[in-house]
Amino acid sequence: YQRRVHGGFFLNDKPDSMVTMRGQQIYTEDLFGLQTLDKSGRLTLTTVDNVSHNHWVEKPEIFTKYVIPLLD
Numbered sequence: 001y002q003r004r005v006h007g008g009f010f011l012n013d014k015p016d017s018m019v020t021m022r023g024q025q026i027y028t029e030d031l032f033g034l035q036t037l038d039k040s041g042r043l044t045l046t047t048v049d050n051v052s053h054n055h056w057v058e059k060p061e062i063f064t065k066y067v068i069p070l071l072d
Contacts, residue, residue, distance in 0.1 A: 044070055 011017040021027055027035050037043040046066055055062050 011019065021034075022038070025031070027038075030036055034043065048062070048066060051059075051062055056067070057063070
């Protein structure tokens with residue numbers, strides 16, 4: 001079981017086993033530019049109360065409210 005937190009996750013749901021987004025291969029090897037965005041100050045991590053990970057893609061109104069304004 002893995003619980004995700006801003007691109008990171010807890011292995012087996014243990015609080016001391018956090019693998020952060022910045023500690024994962026997809027980030028460290030900059031496989032699609034995530035590290036580049038972060039280091040240039042163009043990566044925004046957003047937490048919204050009562051919005052789960054899947055809601056960002058399953059509920060267009062959430063994406064529209066919180067993501068679209070950042071694309072300007």
